Amino acid sequence: MAVRHPWHVPASSVGGAVATLPIPGVSGKAVPATHRVEIHDEVTALFDDLREPILRYLLSMGLSVADGEDVVQETFLALFRHLHRGRPRTNLRGWIFRTAHNLGLKSRRLNGRARKTIRTPSFADPVADGAPNPEQRLRMRQRYDRMCAVLNALPARDRYCLSLRAEGLRYREIARALGVSLGTVSNCIRRAAARLQSVQA
Amino acid sequence: MWGRERHLSDADLVFLLQGGAQARRARRCRQHIEECEDCRARLNGMQAPLQEFFAARRRILDEALPPPESARHQLRDALARAVAEGSDQRSQPAWRLSAALATVALAIAFGTGGILWYSGNAPIDGPSVAAFRAVPDSRLTPGRIGPASSVELCASDRPAVPVTVDRQVALAVFRAHGIETPQPLAYELDHLVPPELGGVTVPENLWPQPYEGSVWDANAKDALEERLVRKTCSGEISLRAAQADIARDWVAAYRKHFQAEKPLVEHAAFLKDQPWE
Numbered sequence: 001m002a003v004r005h006p007w008h009v010p011a012s013s014v015g016g017a018v019a020t021l022p023i024p025g026v027s028g029k030a031v032p033a034t035h036r037v038e039i040h041d042e043v044t045a046l047f048d049d050l051r052e053p054i055l056r057y058l059l060s061m062g063l064s065v066a067d068g069e070d071v072v073q074e075t076f077l078a079l080f081r082h083l084h085r086g087r088p089r090t091n092l093r094g095w096i097f098r099t100a101h102n103l104g105l106k107s108r109r110l111n112g113r114a115r116k117t118i119r120t121p122s123f124a125d126p127v128a129d130g131a132p133n134p135e136q137r138l139r140m141r142q143r144y145d146r147m148c149a150v151l152n153a154l155p156a157r158d159r160y161c162l163s164l165r166a167e168g169l170r171y172r173e174i175a176r177a178l179g180v181s182l183g184t185v186s187n188c189i190r191r192a193a194a195r196l197q198s199v200q201a
Numbered sequence: 202m203w204g205r206e207r208h209l210s211d212a213d214l215v216f217l218l219q220g221g222a223q224a225r226r227a228r229r230c231r232q233h234i235e236e237c238e239d240c241r242a243r244l245n246g247m248q249a250p251l252q253e254f255f256a257a258r259r260r261i262l263d264e265a266l267p268p269p270e271s272a273r274h275q276l277r278d279a280l281a282r283a284v285a286e287g288s289d290q291r292s293q294p295a296w297r298l299s300a301a302l303a304t305v306a307l308a309i310a311f312g313t314g315g316i317l318w319y320s321g322n323a324p325i326d327g328p329s330v331a332a333f334r335a336v337p338d339s340r341l342t343p344g345r346i347g348p349a350s351s352v353e354l355c356a357s358d359r360p361a362v363p364v365t366v367d368r369q370v371a372l373a374v375f376r377a378h379g380i381e382t383p384q385p386l387a388y389e390l391d392h393l394v395p396p397e398l399g400g401v402t403v404p405e406n407l408w409p410q411p412y413e414g415s416v417w418d419a420n421a422k423d424a425l426e427e428r429l430v431r432k433t434c435s436g437e438i439s440l441r442a443a444q445a446d447i448a449r450d451w452v453a454a455y456r457k458h459f460q461a462e463k464p465l466v467e468h469a470a471f472l473k474d475q476p477w478e
Contacts, residue, residue, distance in 0.1 A: 037284065040280045040281070040283075040284050043276075043280060044273070044276065044277060044280065046415075047273065047276055048269070048273070049415060049416050049417075049463075050416070051269055051272060051273075052263075052266060052269070052463070053416075055266055056258075056259070056262040056263070056266070059262050059265060060258070060262065065265055065266070065267060069267070069272055072272065073272065073275060073276055073279065076276055076280075077276075077279055077280070077283065080280055080283055081283075084283075093415075140257055140260070140261070141261065143253075143257065144254075144257040144258065144261055147250075147253075147254050147257070162254075163258075165251075165255075166254070166255045166258055166259070166466065167466075168416065168464065168466055168468075170219060171216075171219050186212055186215045186216065187212075189215050189218070190211050190212065190215045192251075193215070193218075193247045193250065193251055196250035196251060196253075196254050197246060197247065197250050199250065200249070200250045200253075
């Protein structure tokens with residue numbers, strides 16, 4: 001059976017996935033209040049750990065910061081419903097990134113204004129404390145832009161794999177997040193690495 | 202089989218970049234890398250541009266990220282509402298029935314594509330929720346150290362003795378932490394205080410640490426252990442301080458010794474110890 005890649009999923013099915021997420025209480029089982037509070041605490045702890053990596057991933061997908069923040073919120077509310085329903089907690093990080101990825105694709109399609117390439121913030125954005133001086137920033141930015149330019153010639157899946165790897169996901173988590181095999185992830189990383197090597201050469 | 206005459210494939214090198222899982226394969230590959238200059242150069246050639254890209258990407262994207270407080274409050278409000286709604290629903294069976302029917306109707310309306318997509322989230326075996334804690338339960342794993350001094354531990358001629366844990370002991374440790382059937386290669390059976398810092402192999406110093414489930418995973422702890430050993434052996438900190446730091450709260454110790462709030466990107470692939478098989 002052919003592997004269904006998220007970016008090949010018809011538009012309706014992405015929306016459907018969100019719509020079919022379980023609604024708390026629908027299972028018919030009484031969920032104790034203490035359990036709901038525990039899930040609440042667990043979700044907020046995961047949010048603190050993963051908000052930044054997910055937001056960076058969504059920015060690199062081409063979403064704006066505001067749209068990315070919305071997707072992060074939706075993702076963690078979906079996580080709450082997932083855990084509340086008593087669904088498995090295994091490889092949760094992969095599940096969270098998968099949900100964010102699909103919601104990100106949906107948001108990008110709905111908003112239609114985002115670029116479908118690796119996106120970087122404007123160079124005129126405010127400089128964070130401790131950042132390199134302007135000259136160093138310029139050099140780093142130019143080099144980063146060159147790297148992005150060669151990566152943008154790759155298939156979207158390769159870029160998604162690389163971005164997820166950049167966020168520290170292991171190959172198994174990336175495979176789960178993108179719904180592909182481990183071998184596919186390995187090939188994507190290899191192609192991306194080869195491209196980046198060409199920039200260094 | 203893995204002699205100099207047979208070099209590693211690109212796929213092998215890509216798996217080495219990750220570290221962690223694929224234990225037997227990674228072990229063989231690492232052994233080959235140590236002996237083969239060509240493959241070492243190829244690995245470095247692949248690793249260096251990736252590291253540069255990851256570091257530049259992080260710095261540039263981080264500049265665009267707004268502070269988390271507002272988003273955190275927004276989520277907490279939404280979750281509080283969800284928790285409250287959950288308690289309302291228990292006393293409203295009619296509402297539950299309507300919601301169930303609405304869910305079915307939506308699933309039908311969106312067609313099988315939606316249902317298939319969601320079924321793609323089916324669970325795979327892996328660390329259980331009990332192993333999700335980044336820091337072990339101090340009642341089960343308070344940490345135990347032996348009598349070795351820093352001079353003994355840091356001696357350059359100290360033989361590297363592989364630490365083995367009896368399978369029954371290992372399974373007992375897993376069970377104590379609520380894991381009945383541990384998935385091979387998903388955990389390190391980790392010493393809270395590592396042997397390199399004088400930790401001993403007893404259940405009070407062992408806990409199952411997952412490779413996944415949190416950013417504070419076995420890779421980050423391995424990186425901390427190596428940092429503490431280096432600092433101890435260079436005299437930067439005392440052995441006792443290193444032992445106390447890692448036994449009390451290794452996540453706090455990581456933040457302190459790396460001056461970082463979150464694990465560094467390069468530590469996501471760091472591997473010092475072998476996964477439990």
